[in-house]
Amino acid sequence: MNYHIVTYGCQMNLHESEKIAGILREKGYDRESPPEDADIIVFNTCCIRENAENHAFGNIGALKQLKRQKKGLLIAVGGCMVQEEGKAKLLKEKFPFIDILFGTHNLAELGELIEKKRAQRRTVVSVPEARDRLEDGIVPVRTSYPNAWVNIMYGCNNFCSYCIVPYVRGREKSRRMGDILSEVRSLVEEGYKEITLLGQNVNSYRDESGADFPALLAAVASVEGDFRVRFMTSHPKDFSAELVAVMKKHKKICKHLHLPVQSGSNRILSLMNRRYTREKYLGEIALLKREIPDCEVTTDIIVGFPTETEEEFRETLSLVEEADISSAFMFIFSPRTGTKAAAMEGQIEESVAKERLSRLIELVNGKTREKSAKYVGKTVEILCEDRDEKKGLYLGRDEYGRMGYFESPENRVGDFVRLKVTRANGISLYGEVENL
Numbered sequence: 001m002n003y004h005i006v007t008y009g010c011q012m013n014l015h016e017s018e019k020i021a022g023i024l025r026e027k028g029y030d031r032e033s034p035p036e037d038a039d040i041i042v043f044n045t046c047c048i049r050e051n052a053e054n055h056a057f058g059n060i061g062a063l064k065q066l067k068r069q070k071k072g073l074l075i076a077v078g079g080c081m082v083q084e085e086g087k088a089k090l091l092k093e094k095f096p097f098i099d100i101l102f103g104t105h106n107l108a109e110l111g112e113l114i115e116k117k118r119a120q121r122r123t124v125v126s127v128p129e130a131r132d133r134l135e136d137g138i139v140p141v142r143t144s145y146p147n148a149w150v151n152i153m154y155g156c157n158n159f160c161s162y163c164i165v166p167y168v169r170g171r172e173k174s175r176r177m178g179d180i181l182s183e184v185r186s187l188v189e190e191g192y193k194e195i196t197l198l199g200q201n202v203n204s205y206r207d208e209s210g211a212d213f214p215a216l217l218a219a220v221a222s223v224e225g226d227f228r229v230r231f232m233t234s235h236p237k238d239f240s241a242e243l244v245a246v247m248k249k250h251k252k253i254c255k256h257l258h259l260p261v262q263s264g265s266n267r268i269l270s271l272m273n274r275r276y277t278r279e280k281y282l283g284e285i286a287l288l289k290r291e292i293p294d295c296e297v298t299t300d301i302i303v304g305f306p307t308e309t310e311e312e313f314r315e316t317l318s319l320v321e322e323a324d325i326s327s328a329f330m331f332i333f334s335p336r337t338g339t340k341a342a343a344m345e346g347q348i349e350e351s352v353a354k355e356r357l358s359r360l361i362e363l364v365n366g367k368t369r370e371k372s373a374k375y376v377g378k379t380v381e382i383l384c385e386d387r388d389e390k391k392g393l394y395l396g397r398d399e400y401g402r403m404g405y406f407e408s409p410e411n412r413v414g415d416f417v418r419l420k421v422t423r424a425n426g427i428s429l430y431g432e433v434e435n436l
Contacts, residue, residue, distance in 0.1 A: 001040070002033035008056055009046025011232065012198055013079060015149035016107060017044045020078075021141035023110045036066065040074040040114070045081035047164055049334040053081055060095055067097045074117060076100035078107065083168035085338060088127045096123070103127035104169055108135045131155070131170050136179055146193040146383060146414040152180055152216065156200035158235065160262075161273045162302065162333060162341040165200055172200075174207045177216055181223065188225035193383050193414060195220065197231040203238040214242040221250035226416070228383070228399060232258045233300075237275045239284045244291050254399035255292055259284070260300035264319030265312035268305050272341070278319060285323045296326040296371075296400045303360055304333045304353025307346035313356050317363055326371055326400065327427065328364045332357050365426070372402065372424035379420045379434060380404065384412040393430075404429040 003024045007017040020042055021032070035041055043060060046052040060077060067073055075098050082088050083103040091101060100113050105128050117124045131154065142148055153174040156166045184195055197220065199205060205213040213231075221229050229252050234243075236259055247253050259281075263269050266277050288295050301316060320328070332353045335342035382404040384396035393405040394412050404419045405428060412433070421431040 001029045002031055002038045003029040004033055004035045004038035004041045005044060006041070006056075006059060007044045008052045009044075009048060009080065011149060011196065012151070012200070013044050013046060014144070015140070015151060015198060016079075017042075018140035018142050018144075018149070019107060019135055019138045020044060020110060021143075022139045023108075025141060026139075027111050027114055035063070036070075039072065040076065042110075043075075043077045043079070045077065045079035047081040047084055047087075047168060047336065049331065050336075051334070056081055057094075060091075060098070064095070064097055074099045074114065076102065076110070076113070078102040078104075078110070080104055080164070080168040082127060084164065085167070088125055092123055092125060098123055101125045101127065105129070105131040108133060108138060131173060134173065134175060136175065142192075146191070146385060147196065148187045148192040148194070149196050149198050150180060150183055150187070151175065151199065152197045152202060152213075153199040153205050157204070158201060158237075158275075159273060161271060161344075162305065162336065162339055164336040164339055167338055169200060172204060174205050177207045177209065177211045177219065180216065181219055184220050184223050188223060188227050191414065193227045193416065195227060195229050197229070199233070201233065201235045201238065202231050203234045203240070203243060212242075213238075214240065214246045217243070217253065218246045218250065221246070221252045227252065229253045230256070234259050236261065236281050236284060241287065244288055247295070248291050254401075255295040256298070256400045257288060257295060258298045258300075261319065261323070262300060262302050263305065263308075263312070264316035265308070268308055268312055271307070271344070272302075272305065278315070282319070282322060289324075297323060298327045298329075298401065299323075299325050300329045300331070301360060302331055302333050303356045304348040304350075306333070306341060306344040306348065308348055317360065320360070320363055320367070325364065325367060327368050328360075330357060330360050330364065368427050369424075372427060372429060375402070375421045375429050376424055377421065379418050380429070381416055382419050384415050384417055386413060387411075398429075402427060402429060404431060406431055406433050408433060 005017045005020055007013055045056045077098055082101055088101045099117050102113055113124050155170040155172045157172045159166050203213045261281050264278055380398045382396040382398045384394050387394050394408050395405050397403055406419055418434040419431045420434050421429045423430050
């Protein structure tokens with residue numbers, strides 16, 4: 001039997017889809033296949049923005065005919081969108097051909113839900129309100145070699161006013177440090193060269209022994225082997241000098257920090273319930289750059305938050321300049337039902353938000369191009385991740401996340417290579433490998 005998994009959203013969802021594949025392998029599904037050849041199709045959904053939900057609804061609906069044609073095909077829908085209040089009921093009513101609906105808290109039960117569906121005709125719906133067990137027993141089918149995702153915690157306690165995550169992911173639960181280190185060691189022994197520690201807010205990690213995130217990060221970076229370490233996502237309210245000290249001390253830790261700011265206006269940050277100020281954020285960046293001068297910072301920014309004025313938007317533009325942001329994920333505010341921001345007065349017109357987003361993109365992309373141009377003539381180390389068949393080039397990222405392309409007569413996927421940069425194109429670098 002074959003399976004097909006459709007994934008929406010963040011790195012956490014990508015890794016959870018690897019876990020879903022592991023569960024399916026245990027239940028007798030042999031390999032990933034196109035949807036028309038699959039015996040089960042699983043949607044791992046996202047609800048962080050409206051577009052993600054709309055895409056999921058459209059793609060689920062498109063399977064109605066395939067479901068009619070292929071007897072025995074199972075369709076399962078899980079993830080954040082299903083966990084939203086009322087969404088499981090809506091999905092069941094709108095798409096009665098769905099066989100299984102499950103939430104974010106019980107991914108580990110998917111195998112049991114498949115068995116339950118095989119034993120009955122009606123739709124199986126299981127969306128518990130809280131997580132009662134972690135997923136440490138699942139062996140994921142990893143698809144991102146030479147990179148590997150490692151969950152260190154689940155859930156979020158922050159309740160930013162625009163964010164649905166705490167409602168669909170639940171409260172924070174940290175994994176035991178020993179279990180995380182054991183997973184990392186196994187991955188390094190298997191040949192993985194980049195480990196990314198994942199959590200909705202990694203730097204609020206604290207396990208049952210009291211170990212915090214800097215301690216965990218230092219322990220991971222001390223594991224023997226030739227690999228590098230990333231982590232995401234961090235929250236400015238939990239940023240610390242201890243974290244910077246660990247990043248500075250350990251060469252395996254990429255000198256790159258993804259630190260979402262969301263807005264450059266203190267009033268908007270307060271409305272967002274971010275619990276830091278513009279000044280605190282800039283102070284953190286100054287500390288980071290003082291201790292690690294070559295460290296680069298990327299961020300997330302929301303434009304068009306309710307009541308945002310033109311002046312406040314310009315404060316965001318100036319923060320991008322002052323913090324010397326290398327790159328950013330930039331979005332128009334998307335109201336999520338159940339969050340405080342969705343019910344706020346002063347919603348910004350779409351045309352205004354789009355115009356602001358366009359200006360922000362122009363600024364950030366300009367800074368990205370300037371930084372890329374400085375690479376020309378220099379040699380950087382990249383981890384080769386894949387081959388672009390259309391370009392006929394191998395590709396990989398440096399520790400700052402910048403993509404590099406190069407020719408090679410032999411397969412270099414999984415190798416650290418020294419790339420002499422000959423030209424830059426936006427965020428991408430092109431060059432020649434020195435250690436062929």
